Amino acid sequence: MERLTGKVAVVTGASRGIGRAVAIRLAAEGAAVAVNYRADRGSAESLVTELSGRGARAMAFQADVSEPDQIGQLMDSAAQALGGLDILVSNAGIEHFGPLEDITPADFDRVFATNTRGQLFAVQHAARHLGPGGRIVLTSSISAHKSVFHHTLYAASKAAVEAMALNLAAELGQRQITINAIAPGGTNTDMSAKATPHYIHPDLPLDRDTAVKVMSALGRFAEPDEIAATVAFLVSDDADYITGRTIPIDGGWF
Numbered sequence: 001m002e003r004l005t006g007k008v009a010v011v012t013g014a015s016r017g018i019g020r021a022v023a024i025r026l027a028a029e030g031a032a033v034a035v036n037y038r039a040d041r042g043s044a045e046s047l048v049t050e051l052s053g054r055g056a057r058a059m060a061f062q063a064d065v066s067e068p069d070q071i072g073q074l075m076d077s078a079a080q081a082l083g084g085l086d087i088l089v090s091n092a093g094i095e096h097f098g099p100l101e102d103i104t105p106a107d108f109d110r111v112f113a114t115n116t117r118g119q120l121f122a123v124q125h126a127a128r129h130l131g132p133g134g135r136i137v138l139t140s141s142i143s144a145h146k147s148v149f150h151h152t153l154y155a156a157s158k159a160a161v162e163a164m165a166l167n168l169a170a171e172l173g174q175r176q177i178t179i180n181a182i183a184p185g186g187t188n189t190d191m192s193a194k195a196t197p198h199y200i201h202p203d204l205p206l207d208r209d210t211a212v213k214v215m216s217a218l219g220r221f222a223e224p225d226e227i228a229a230t231v232a233f234l235v236s237d238d239a240d241y242i243t244g245r246t247i248p249i250d251g252g253w254f
């Protein structure tokens, strides 16, 4: 199980949801983990306590990934405190739903600042510390591939991330660093609890559970640790020859 012994990982947005599950999984596989959070210091610190109690090395780092300077400080502080950097899991993200006529330039800037710009500069700053064998996983979404009513801004912010993975793979590959993206489907987190009602078109007479059942092969949402399992594979030596790709983890969403 300990595929990541001796590695140091930064996980952005690790105080809750998928990021938290990723931090737990990477620590269980032997990595030292920098738990990044934006606002929820209590949750980040309690995760660090939990990981330390299981014998892992972990530290919490506050940084808002929508601020490029803070991303730089995050990578530098984590590398200094934990002894280098081998893995970036860029997970932090925010939702947006709204019809075209309601989208404002401020909405656009806010969503892209976190979901898109935040991920590009996380790669740029992490890459300063990564050596050969370094691993980067970005977070897209099934939304980049499936049309959903009123979801344009979020979907576009995630589609751009897949293009980043594809194109940065060539640059980073010269240094034997891999970069991939994951595209999760509906996953049981705070984000999806708020967003799911919007996913169902107002004219579709389906409740949430029925919609999930008929729209996906497995008929259910993912649990965060199921997403974390694929991330752990992608950052391990087992995924040495996978780069530039986006891996769907969506239970067979139609």
Ligand SMILES: NC(=O)c1ccc[n+]([C@@H]2O[C@H](COP(=O)([O-])OP(=O)(O)OC[C@H]3O[C@@H](n4cnc5c(N)ncnc54)[C@H](OP(=O)(O)O)[C@@H]3O)[C@@H](O)[C@H]2O)c1
Binding pocket: 012, 013, 014, 015, 016, 017, 018, 019, 036, 037, 038, 039, 040, 041, 063, 064, 065, 066, 091, 092, 093, 094, 095, 114, 139, 140, 141, 142, 183, 184, 185, 186, 187, 188, 189, 190, 191, 192
């Ligand atoms: N859940 C799904 O169904 C689903 C599906 C596809 C893709 N995704 C993507 O997966 C990722 C994780 O989603 P989730 O469902 O776990 O979300 P979540 O439950 O809302 O958790 C979001 C996490 O990101 C952090 N965060 C948000 N903005 C940040 C910022 N500017 N700087 C640093 N951290 C920030 C939050 O920190 P604080 O608690 O400190 O605010 C929190 O830890 C996101 O990129 C999301 O778009 C989720």
